[in-house]
Amino acid sequence: MPRNPSPLKIVSPKPEPSDSLGAGVLPGDASAPQGATQRIVDSITNAIAERRLMPGTKLSEQKIGDIFKVSRTVVRQAFNQLSRDRLVVLEPARGAFVATPTVEEARDVFEARGILEAAVTKRLCAVITDEQIKQLREHLELERAAVANAEVHGRTRLLADFHLVLARMLGNQVLVQMLSELLTRSSLIALMHQSSHSAEVSHSEHLAIVDAFEKRDVKAALRLLSKHLDNVQQNLRLDPQRVDLADILK
Template identity: 60%
Template sequence: MNTTLPAETATQRIVDAITAAIVERRLMPGTKLVEQQLADLFQVSRTLVRQALNQLSRDHLVKLQPARGAFVAEPSVDEARQVFEVRQMIEQQLVRQLCARATPAQITTLREHLAREAAAVQAEDITLRTRLLADFHVLLARLQGNEVLAELLADLLARCSLIALMYQSSHSAEHSASEHIELVDAIEAGDIERASALMSDHLGNVERGLRLKARTTDLANALGTVHP
C-alpha cells in the first residue's frame, strides 16, 4: 500500500482521476466501480476508495447501491434538463460580468485556450478536445477570480459529460469550438448583451443536441404491437 500520501490527498487523487475519466468520456454511465480493483490501481486501502466514492456520490457522479456497490451515475431526463437550466442561469451572468471587466491579459488567456481547442479538434484528439471544451467554461469563472464558481461549474460539466453519453449528443466538437470563438469575440468587444445571448444559444444548442426522451418502462410500448 502507498503510505507516503496523506489520506485526504490520496482520496482526492482518486476523486480527481474518476472525475477526469467522466469528463473525458472514458467512463460510461452505469459502469461498476469495484472497490478492490480501484484500491489495487491506486495502491491505497479500500477505506480510502470508499471515502472517494462517497464524495463522488455527493457530487452526483457516482450512485451507491446497497448490496450492489458503486456505479457511474446515469442521469435522468429531468436531471439533465435541470442541469442545463442551472448552467443557463449561472453562465449567462458569468459572461456578463466578465464582459464588463475583461483585461487584455485575460483575453489573451482565452485566445490561447481557443488555440488549444482548435488544435485538438483538428487532430481529432477526442479525449483532449472533450476536456478542453469543458475547461473553457471553468476558465471563464477562474478569470473572474471566483474559485467557488469554478468548482461548481466543474461539477456541473462532469454531470453534463454523463448526460451527453446517456443521451447521445449530436452537438459536434467543431460547433462548440466555433461558438466559443464567437463568445470570446463578444467578450473582447465588451458587448455584454451579445455575449449573454451567445452563451444562452451555445448552451441551448448543446441541450437541443441531446435526445432527451425518457426511456420507456412499459413493455408493450417497448416491444410495439405484437400480433400472433
C-alpha cells in the same frame, strides 16, 4: 437500464516525489492521507469529464484500491465524496456505479448552467482585460488543434474547460467549483443521452463568444452563450421515444 459491462479502466497519475500516497498506506488504515482519497476522486472525475467512464459502469473497491495502492476504506471515502457530487451512485449490497442521470436531472443541470454562466458572462464582460482576451484566444487555438487532430479526450476536456476559464478569470473559486461540478455532470448526461452536438460546432460557438468579449458587447455575449447552451441541450435525446414493438420484433 442495464449496467455497462465494459471493464473499469482508470489510469492512476504518477505521484510527485513529495506525494504521501504509496505502498505505505496500510490496508484498513482509516487515517490514510487525505491526498489518497482526493487522488481517486480526481481520477474518476477526470475520466467521467473526458467521457472515458460510461454511465452505469461498476466501480470495484478492490480494483481501484489495487490501482492506487490504498485500502478499501480509502476507496469508500472517495466513493462517498463522489456520491455527494452526484457522479457516483452507491447501491446497498451491489456497490458503486457511475451515475446514470435522468432526463429531469439533465434539464435541471442545463438550467443551472444557464443561470450560473450568464452571471459569469455578464460580470466578466464588464471587467475583462486585453491580457485575458489573449488567454482566451490561446485556449481557442488549443481547442482548434485538438478538434482538427481528432483528439477525442483532449478536445472534450478543452471544450468543457473553456467555460471554467471564464469563471476563473473572475477569481471566485466558489463559482469555479460549482461550474466544474455541473460540467462533469453534463459529460455524463451527454454520454447517457447521446449528444450529437459536434466538437466543431462548439468550437465555432466559443469563437463567437470570445469575439463578443473582445468588443465588450455584453448583450451579444449573453445571447451567444444562451444559444450555445440551448444548442447543446437540444442535441441531447431527452424526449423519450415511443417504441413500436411490432417494428422491433418483426
